[in-house]
Amino acid sequence: MTRSRAGIDAIAGRAVALDEENRIVASHRGLPGTEPSRLLDALITEGDAGTVDRVVAILPEPVPAEVRRVGVLRIGGATALPPLAGWPERMSGTGPVAMVRGGHEYDGTESAPLDLDAVAEFARQCAGTVRAVAVSGVHGLENPDHEQRAAAVLADVLGPDMPVLTGGETEAIGLLERENTAVLDAALAESARARIDELGAAVRKHYPDAELYLVRGDGAVLSELDAQRHATACLGAGRAALLHGAARLAGVPAAVVADANDGRTVVGTTYGGLLPESGAHREFGGVRIGSRLPRLTVVDRERSFAAAVARARYGYDELPVVLVGTQSADLPGGSVIRLPDGDLAAAVGAAAAEAAGSVDRIFWQGAGGGEDSVARARQLARDAAVRAGADPRTLRETPVKEALMTYVPVPAARLRAIAVGPLLEPVAP
Structure with missing residues (x-):
């Protein structure tokens, strides 16, 4: 029987199942905001999803509220x-x-x-x-x-x-x-646990051994238990999954993706399974948190589109442009990729999401100097990716970014390292 991975986009009301080659083998188009458990039920009932061994979901974002108790x-x-x-x-x-x-x-x-x-x-x-x-x-x-x-x-x-x-x-x-x-x-x-437990019950009703993950704000995955504890890590998950999923549907490893809806177009970049960061901190209800925003450009006029694409391509001049969204037909043509199943992009990005680990901290350089610090940063990032579920044999690493710290009394540098890779596949019974 075919083994597949399901992606649930509860924001747009879409669900897909991908085979081991990341090809769509089943899909369901529901209404925006449909409960994720119902989307999973419909995907399994209406399509030939085979045996699902992993479900990766995008849940609606929480609404800022008073922090009581x-x-x-x-x-x-x-x-x-x-x-x-x-x-x-x-x-x-x-x-x-x-x-x-x-x-x-x-x-x-x-x-x-x-x-x-x-x-x-x-x-x-x-x-x-x-x-x-x-x-x-x-x-x-x-x-x-x-x-x-x-x-x-x-x-x-x-x-x-x-x-x-x-x-x-x-x-x-x-x-x-x-x-x-x-x-x-x-x-x-409390609310995150309730939502995730409900979805987990639906997953295990159909497939008792399937693993459940949630999409993070960078498009990577968060385990079921970690997602219950770190709801803010999933802010922006829908946009991130869409960027990654559009590139996968287009059959390219990296792309500039333009999502045109409701009179505006959001342009972003996915490269090697990562989203370039803007440097700005993410906020929730006006409160600045630890995660950072991806580099996105929002335009509301066609004449601004070319400039937004040029900005998104900065440093990656040869990237193809992939168009999705209900108004993507209104965007300028030329050398672009238009996706017939673009409405499934976020669900595809969820189903195919990888695990990532990062480290961003100050390292105090002792007798081993900078080389030891860089090696430690790389290992910490790799360890974090493996804890998130990545297969240690297939990890990819970004070059370590280094900024010397000149205002502290000992040699030090701020180092940023990221490791990302496919999830470790379960052992076949």
Whole structure:
């Protein structure tokens, strides 16, 4: 029997099944906003999807709301801006907020012992009043020990079922971005778990051994359990999957993709399974979080289209242009690829999505110098990709980006490394 992977686009109401060669073997076109479990049921009922061993879904994005019943704990950083500084008023209401002694220096050494008594007191304040807790420590990326010890105390007091999100789980250098991400993930954890559990039940009803993944905002995948804890990582998933999927439908490894709908066109680039970043941080409800936005250009006139394509091609001059969207026929012709099944692009991008891992942090260069730091950054990125589900035998790596840090007292550099590759295929029974 044919083995396939299903992609569910709950935003557009589309579902596809791809075979091992990434060819569409079944599809379903439903209404936008259809429940993902219903899309999966329809795909399996109406088409010959074969045996599905993986389902990758794009879920509707959560709506910004007040952050209620979330405890916020900051470890160290008493001289920094307090937690939730700069948040919109409508989102700033939380449960208990505390700052306790502890944290680390820039090189990962302890700056002050963790005040476990204060952590326990905070936990008691949270008992019976919160539905999740966010914990962030100063320089938690360099050394997550205090975050992990505080999380253990919280689990002892509040119970193992209480979601505790730590800032160190987010690959973002800034304390506030890590903290904001942890708080929002904590606030969304309950609803994310409910939505994903419902889809997971539908998947296992048909295929008990199938794996479930969600699409991240960069088009890569997030495991079922990780997606329940990191809802903000899936912001922008629909756009990212569309870019990757359009290139796959066109049969090219990289492309400039133009999506024309509702009087505007969004132009972006997919290259080697990655989306070039704009450098700007993503926001959710006016709150800046740790993930970054892809480089996109939005135009509302045809005469601006050529300039947007030129910008998207920057550094990749020979990329083909792929057109999708309900108004793609209105875009200028010439050397472009028009897709007859362009409305399935995001679902295809989901079904064929790969796993990725990245590292973006400051490395303190010791006796081994810069070469050791680069090697460590590459290994951390590879390890993260494998944890995300990538096959270690087929990983691809981007060149390590390096920026020297001249304002710290020891030799240091900010390094960015990314590894990406196909998901490890399950062993055939």
